[in-house]
Amino acid sequence: MDDAVMSTTAGPDAVGVRSIRVAVIGAGMAGILAGSKLHERGFACTIFEKAHQVGGTWRDNTYPGLACDVPAHWYTYSFARNPDWNSTLAPGPELHAYFTRVAKNYGLFPLIRFGEEVVRVERLDGQWEVTTAGGQRERFDVVITCTGILHHPNIPHFEGVETFEGRVFHSSQWDHSVPLDGRRVGVVGTGSTAAQLTVALAPRASRFDLFQRTAQWVMPRPNASYSEEEKALFRADPRALEELVQQYRSRSVDGYAAAVIDVDSPQLAEIERLCRENLETVRDPGLRRRLTPSYRAACKRLVISNDFYDAIQHPNANLVTSAIERIEPQGVRTADGVLHDLDVLVLATGFRTDRFIRPAKVLGRNGVDLDEVWSTSPIAYLAVSVPDFPNFFFLNGPNSPVGNFSAIETCERQLAYVLQLLDGLLTRKYQEVSVTHEALRRFEDERRLAAKKTVWVTGCDSWYLDKEGVPSSWTFSYGRFVEEMTRPRMQDFEKR
Ligand code: N01
Numbered sequence: 001m002d003d004a005v006m007s008t009t010a011g012p013d014a015v016g017v018r019s020i021r022v023a024v025i026g027a028g029m030a031g032i033l034a035g036s037k038l039h040e041r042g043f044a045c046t047i048f049e050k051a052h053q054v055g056g057t058w059r060d061n062t063y064p065g066l067a068c069d070v071p072a073h074w075y076t077y078s079f080a081r082n083p084d085w086n087s088t089l090a091p092g093p094e095l096h097a098y099f100t101r102v103a104k105n106y107g108l109f110p111l112i113r114f115g116e117e118v119v120r121v122e123r124l125d126g127q128w129e130v131t132t133a134g135g136q137r138e139r140f141d142v143v144i145t146c147t148g149i150l151h152h153p154n155i156p157h158f159e160g161v162e163t164f165e166g167r168v169f170h171s172s173q174w175d176h177s178v179p180l181d182g183r184r185v186g187v188v189g190t191g192s193t194a195a196q197l198t199v200a201l202a203p204r205a206s207r208f209d210l211f212q213r214t215a216q217w218v219m220p221r222p223n224a225s226y227s228e229e230e231k232a233l234f235r236a237d238p239r240a241l242e243e244l245v246q247q248y249r250s251r252s253v254d255g256y257a258a259a260v261i262d263v264d265s266p267q268l269a270e271i272e273r274l275c276r277e278n279l280e281t282v283r284d285p286g287l288r289r290r291l292t293p294s295y296r297a298a299c300k301r302l303v304i305s306n307d308f309y310d311a312i313q314h315p316n317a318n319l320v321t322s323a324i325e326r327i328e329p330q331g332v333r334t335a336d337g338v339l340h341d342l343d344v345l346v347l348a349t350g351f352r353t354d355r356f357i358r359p360a361k362v363l364g365r366n367g368v369d370l371d372e373v374w375s376t377s378p379i380a381y382l383a384v385s386v387p388d389f390p391n392f393f394f395l396n397g398p399n400s401p402v403g404n405f406s407a408i409e410t411c412e413r414q415l416a417y418v419l420q421l422l423d424g425l426l427t428r429k430y431q432e433v434s435v436t437h438e439a440l441r442r443f444e445d446e447r448r449l450a451a452k453k454t455v456w457v458t459g460c461d462s463w464y465l466d467k468e469g470v471p472s473s474w475t476f477s478y479g480r481f482v483e484e485m486t487r488p489r490m491q492d493f494e495k496r
Contacts, residue, residue, distance in 0.1 A: 020425055023048060023130050023140040025118050025357060027108070028056015030146035030395035030411045032099055033077060036106035037415055038144075046140070047108065048132065050117035054103045056148050058096040061193075063174045063346075065200025066092030069192060069221065069304035073241065074248035074406055077102060081241055083234030089223045121392075122363040126431065128392065142391045142422065145357045146411075149402050152352040156188075159326040164345065166331070171197065171348040178344055182206045186332055186340060188324065189348035190216045192301065195308040197348055202314040209340050210312065211320045211332065214461070215290065217275040217297040221304045249406070253478040257404045260298055260455050261475060268455060272297040282309050290321050295460035301403050353463045353472070354378055356397060364389040374398075377466030381435035381443050381492065382484050383474065384414055390432035390496070391425070393418045399447060401474035401481055403456075403464060413485035420488055430495035439492035450475035 020043055024034045027049035038045040053059050068075050072090035076082050080102045086094065103109065113132075120131040127139040153170040161168060167178045171193045185205040187197050190212045202208040234241040259267035275297045282288040291312070293300075312319055322334035331342035356378055362370035368388040373379075378398035380386050385393060395411045395418075396402065402410075424430045448470055451457060456464045456471040464471045474481060 020044065020142060020422070021046070021140045022142040022144060023118075023121075023128065023138075024144050024146055025121075025130075025360075026056065026146040026148060027054040027103065027112050028059070028146065028148050029099060029408060030148070031056070032103045032106070032108060033408070033411050034144050034146055034395060034415055035108045035111060036077075036079070036102065037419070039107060039111060041419070045111055046138070047112040048116050048118045048130065049112050049114050050133075052114045053100070054108070054112065055096045055099045057150060057172075058092055058099055060151070060172045061092060061174075062176070063092075063171050063193065063197060063200075064180070064204075065196040065198075067196060067223075068092075068095055070252075070406060071248045073244050074252070075408060076245075077408060078412060080105070081238065081245070083238075083241055084231050085226060087223055087225050089221065118357075118360050120361045120363075121357070122361075123365050123390070141425065142393070144393050144395060144415075144418065145397065146395045147355075147357050149353050149356070149396055149400070150351040152355045153347075154350045154352050155347060156349055158324060158332075161327045163329050164327050164331075164342075165329045166343045166345060168327075168345040168347065171346055172351075180204055180344065183343040184331075184341055185209070186211060186342040186345045187348050188345070189350065190214065190303075191348060191350055192303050193350070194348035195303045195305045197346060198317065199305065199307045199311040202311045202317040205316055208314070208317045209320050209332070209342065210317065211324055211334075211340075212290075213323065214300075215293040216300060216303045217272075217293050218278055218303045218305055218308050219271060219275050219297070220278045220306045222306060249409070252405050256298070256302075257401075257478045260404060261450065261477060262453055263296070263455050263458055264453075268296075268298060271302070275302070278309065282313065284313070287313070287319060290319060293460075296455055296458045298455045299458050299460035300462040301464070350463055354466065356394070362389070362392075364392070376468060377470065377472060379440065379444055381440040382417070384417060385421075385433075385435040385440075385493070387435055387437045387440055387494070390434040390494075392434070393421070399472060399474060401478075403473050404481075405478055410481070413482065417485045417488060421493070424495065432496050433493050435492055436494050439489075447475050 022038055022043050022045045024031050024047040027047050031047055035045055035047045067089045069089055071088050072085040082098055117133040118130055119133050121143055122129045128143045129137055129139050131137050153172050155170055169175045181204050183205055184207045185201050186209040187194050188211045198210055255267050259265050259271050282291055322336040325333045325335050332340045365388045380394055380398045383397045383400040395414050421433050451471050454471055454475050464473050466472050
């Protein structure tokens with residue numbers, strides 16, 4: 001994969017490379033990637049990061065039980081493999097340490113403006129003016145937004161929440177000062193986060209209530225530990241490590257990625273079979289029935305867990321399926337009239353996945369407002385470019401394959417594509433480049449058509465769907481993504 005990142009013609013010595021100023025917004029997984037590669041190639045690169053540490057989602061999320069449910073060896077940059085993962089599914093702190101290490105090794109810290117939130121990006125005199133919350137303004141030739149998708153917490157308003165005498169917080173804003181052992185803990189939500197919290201907290205709490213609005217399909221995935229011998233082998237033989245990565249990639253690409261885009265696929269049938277088999281491990285038929293979803297597996301993002309069903313059957317654990325009516329000083333009152341006494345209430349209620357670079361105001365050519373362009377839903381040609389926003393690109397942007405395959409591989413391929421578009425700036429073939437309206441329309445029509453065959457539209461509500469019920473993800477195959485990202489079709493771009 002790194003070959004693709006490196007395959008464009010310009011290098012540090014190329015004409016003009018140092019004079020092209022690039023603003024990268026965000027120092028999470030995608031920003032570290034963009035910064036590393038731009039810096040390596042000699043671009044003048046500034047990374048704006050509103051927080052005080054790198055790591056994005058792995059910095060923000062520190063909840064007990066946090067782990068990545070994608071195999072760690074595959075969840076690494078192709079240019080910075082890690083032979084030292086301790087287990088198949090790495091815990092959050094190990095992932096945060098990895099991303100911090102890569103940022104350090106690639107010399108990014110001096111390029112990062114920590115504590116500087118970008119609030120406005122405006123096209124002025126053929127450049128982008130970036131304004132931060134502190135009022136600093138600076139001009140750049142290119143902007144690459146790396147602001148993530150699962151970033152802005154979705155915090156529902158429950159009536160009476162302000163009267164709660166315990167502590168309440170969102171899962172991505174964990175309050176580590178709050179004791180949990182022996183306390184009465186409630187978690188709202190049944191997504192991947194809530195499942196990991198259940199495994200971590202049910203045995204620690206004196207009582208653990210899981211407030212479920214919708215049951216989720218849970219797919220088992222074993223989590224093996226790696227011995228010191230295995231790590232030594234990976235260190236000594238990078239090819240062995242690469243083979244392991246390839247095994248994980250093939251399994252995911254031929255399995256899950258194929259399943260989600262085709263409701264009639266044998267891969268989806270197999271996922272459903274595995275989820276049903278897993279559900280059968282719940283001993284009490286009443287509990288099993290309440291945990292059984294009424295929609296197809298993978299319609300919502302699958303919860304991946306070997307332990308969730310064991311944890312929800314723990315003597316301390318209680319699955320609450322009556323709707324939350326309001327919050328009272330002592331706890332949560334549900335529609336069946338029961339008051340669930342609590343000391344701590346965690347909102348594992350997910351994220352606002354339609355935000356991207358927003359709430360920053362982005363004004364393109366002739367004052368075109370990104371908020372208006374995206375008034376129905378965020379869209380971008382091949383997830384990378386929007387008309388009237390020249391030299392402005394997304395990694396992990398709208399319609400990116402967020403739920404399909406490795407987000408890191410996705411971003412590496414997107415960056416390789418963007419770097420090819422920047423080649424024209426370097427060689428002075430053009431000064432600005434953005435997709436044409438026509439090409440975006442064509443892509444979007446095709447994407448929406450393909451969406452009809454995906455599992456995401458089979459009758460569940462999820463964060464994949466926009467206001468019109470159209471999945472905001474990549475609705476094509478992995479092969480198509482690789483092909484599209486290999487080389488830009490320059491006729492789809494307006495160059496000036
Ligand atoms: O959030 P979610 P998440 N009243 O949106 C419920 C990734 N991730 O943080 O289904 C009551 O999936 C909502 O209910 P419903 C992963 O991609 C990865 O768990 O809408 N309940 C749902 O149950 C994942 O998909 C890892 O009816 C309310 C839950 O809250 C994504 O992050 C680990 C409610 C939200 O589930 C988001 O996961 C963790 C309300 N008003 C997360 N509002 C890895 O391991 C919402 N809910 C890589």
